[in-house]
Amino acid sequence: MPELPEVETVKRTLNQLVKGKEIDHVTVNLARIIQRPDDIDQFAFMLAGQTIQGVERRGKFLRILLDDLVLVSHLRMEGRYGVYDSSEPVEKHTHVIFHFKDGTELRYKDVRQFGTMHLFQPGEELNMPPLSKLGLEPLDADFTVEKFQAALAGKTTKIKAVLLNQAYVVGIGNIYVDESLFRAGIHPEQLTNTLTDEQFQALHQAVVATLSESVEVGGSSIKSYVNGQGEMGMFQHQLKIYGRQNQPCQSCGTLIEKSVVGGRGTHFCPVCQSIKP
Ligand SMILES: [Zn+2]
Secondary structure (H helix, E strand, O other): OOOHHHHHHHHHHHHHHOOOOOOEEEOOOOOHEEEEOOOOHHHHHHHOEEEEOEEEOOOEEEEOOOOOOOOEEEOOOOOEEEEEEOOOOOOOEEEEEEEEEEEEEEEEEOOOOEEEEEEEEHHHHHHOOOOOOOOOOOOOOOHHHHHHHHHHOOOOOOOHHHOOOOOOOOOOOOHHHHHHHHHOOOOOOOEHHHHOHHHHHHEEEEEEEEHHHHOOOOOOOOOOOEEEOEEEOOOOHHHHOOOOOEEOOOOOEEEEEEEEEEEEEEEEEEOOOOOOO
16 A cells, blocks of 8 residues: 555655646546545536646645645555556556646556545635544644644554554554654554653654655555656665564564554564563
8 A cells, every 4th residue: 555655756746747737638437436526527527627736645645736626536555646648558447537638648547446536625625524534744844742742642552553543643554653663662562651751752753754764765665566657666675674574673683573453464573662661
């Protein structure tokens, strides 16, 4: 699944590739991708003649800003955008095509068909599902340790499960949670309300650093994720804990363990990440 750094990379790539392009018409080949409005003809009708003013991100959602609409798009498991010339053959599993006036096309391809698109009036999207229930944005400048700690304060569940919950902090998926907890020296099963101020500080720093670094290298996930320009991501080379079970910890040499926390495969070093009393 693309995680926040991958979606950030898609956002930046789309800004380079489609900003300023005017939509001539839209083809929808799979109605279930379009969640709002209900009617795909209405969806296509509303988008015709709109120009892409820019692409922003909220959590793992893309916000494609148009003249007087906002298209909220989630890639879910396998969704991908690509820009093609209209003469290029349309690949299998291409479900939505934005045909631009300049003869190029933005194509949305999704083998698993879990991706979604919602169309809103500008501003409306932030106050309605799916964006309205999202928590803090970890790459925003105002994501302070105080806000982070306040959002998580008093939770009696395991820290890993809390970090995965998008209602508190958005966009830290399974890989980045494991990496952040390792970096902060916190056991994934430590109960959130037992974290000390120092641990919150270390975790905040680890989350921001882990996400920022992976945005910088272009973002990737373990699967062969390809960004909007067809480039493979690089982040898997930098993973210190995720997917490294039974390999020595890079800090202490202890074999990395794997368990299941919050229903997700979880990697940790039993020495560097012991539960603090
Ligand atoms: Zn270790």
